[in-house]
Amino acid sequence: MIKQLLGADIQATALISPDLPLRVNLTSLENIALIAQLHQHASWADASQRAQQLLSVMCADDIALKRDEDLSYMQRFVVKTARAIMLKRPLILIDRPACLLPDVFYPEVLSYILSSVHDEIPHYTIVDYHWNRPLYEHTK
């Protein structure tokens, strides 16, 4: 859905979306490192080190070897964020966080996670349903 809205700009955007799941038969670490391996032709050692670093920054060291189905919503969100960061695109777009983090008060969690990787993220936008607007105002 969001893809149609973005049109050609999709190539400049790294999406964190419920429509783009993790690869289930890879561990979190592999899911993140894969991007660097394929795009930057990094070796496994470099790519995994970088991935591990991103996870540590977001306080999620322990999930590196877990697979998608063993992750909580928040952990999955962290991995997806790390994956989006690895793409090194100018814009990171968080698509419907309400679907990504249904079991927490997500505006707070979002701001916490995004601030922890502030150095890595050039620019980000959150796309959410308009009826959730009050939630964000509450945090500010």
Add this chain to the structure above:
Amino acid sequence: MNKSMQFKVGLFILLSTMLVVFSLLYLGYERGWFEQKQSYTLLAPNAENITVGMPVNFRGIPIGQVTSLSLTPQGMARVMISIDAQQNTWLHSNSQFSLDKPLVGAAKIKVESFDLHSPPLSTTATHALNVGAGGIDIPALVNKVNGILDQVGLVSNNIAYLTRRDGDISHTLANTQQITQAMTGKYGVSQGLLGGEQHAQVLMDSLQNTRKLTHNLDQLTHKLDQVAFNKGGLADKADAAVAQISPILTDLRTSLKKVDELLINTNGLTKNLKQGTDDMGQLRAEVDEALNKSNQIMNKINRFLPAGKADEVKLP
């Protein structure tokens, strides 16, 4: 990434590649890629049944193969063979090459060297290849075999006729029994004396003949046994052997007819014997022996000609 998985896969790939490469090299070595070859030229009237790649055998062991076939200006077939360098010690100036085409299976070229001390075979000269009478035409052979099997059927019918219940043989036996009973009986020798000396002589001659005949038959069946029904049956033998069998069987049939007649004769004579003859003891022994022998032959024939199954001898 899992180091042990990588290690196992690497080990697996390495080992199986090594094994395959080694096997292929070994195959090449066994096929003689790395061996020195010695080429010889053979001449044959025709190259029927000879193919490139056909093995050349010496005493049943392959030592080389046919490499090419071509025609000479004279219209002969030129067969080039290559012999493994280590094996050409078996080829001598008096070696003979012949085409060996068995009834079943692939043809090969056979080398025979009789004198292993004569000089080695020249590689430049051409040598004759004996292709024999050519290949065996299996349908024609089957036809011949069928004809023979028909005859075998007739023979076994004859035997069955001879040995049937109430047949001449049983009559003969029954009569003999009567005679011997009579001899031990009340009228014993006197009954014997009643028959004329002439009758007895005829009988003795007949029995002598029977004995000779049965002896011949014995040899004949023995031969037949060997030729036709040796291990593997008729099909084991080549054309020539099959051709031999046919007259033998015809022979056997006529011989058995003779036995038949003789037995009828003997039958008549033994009936007369009730009236008596000179030397009953001797007669009895003769009759016994002759019949015994006949019986043995019959048994033998029966053994290798199971009734009704004769036409089921199969080619493998």
Add this chain to the structure above:
Amino acid sequence: MEILLSQLGDAVIKRWRALTAMLYFGLRLLRVTFNPRTYDSATRWIIVKQVYFTAVQALPIFLAYSLIISALLIQIMVSVARDLGLSDYVPSLIVGFLLTQLLPLLSALFIALRSGAAINTEIALMHVNNELAAFEHAQIDPMRYEFMPRVIGGVVSMLALTSLAIIGALIIAFLGIYGWQWANWSSYTHSMALLLPIPLVLGVIIKTALFGLAVTLIPLKTGLEIPKRLFLVPVAVLKGMMRVFFAIFLIEVASLAFNYI
């Protein structure tokens, strides 16, 4: 009548389209395979994983199974041939029937049932679960990262397992014919070597590679063909396995025809 004809036409066109799509897919895959840039660290790792799951993990059970079948068949051939007085033809029977036909076929069936089915399910689930869309978004070519390694793994495993089975059967055949009389080894290998001309060996290698291609490529493509509905995954597996079955027999029949006609 008209309906029947149009149904027939429809069926033929559908199958023809499926076949051409499969061939096109195979062609794209080959192009990726022969591009040296494809082989970066991630792709290599996936290939290693595929070879591990298809060949190494299955190796003990596969070897046990192929050796038992070979031993049984060779024992039967040897004893029957001995009874019929045809012992001379046992080696050529072993080569012509067991080594060049049955063992490649059995390993193809083994890999098709074990890995082909797994690949089919996995790809279908991946497809339904949008994981491929995620790849696409990350500009990762699934052809390169997911499909090609599976096919390479399948072909390599197929070749490796079949050659191991054949070499094992050759040793078993020696034991079946001569027992533990190793003195006969050289004459045995010599006669076997004469029965295995290079074109035949190459033919078997090509056939085995084609089997490997068929048992991985077809499940892959079939898994991708279904609409994105979870309940259609079993249908994809069923369809893929049927196609693999037909392809295996098509290759086998073609090789037999090529060898004996």
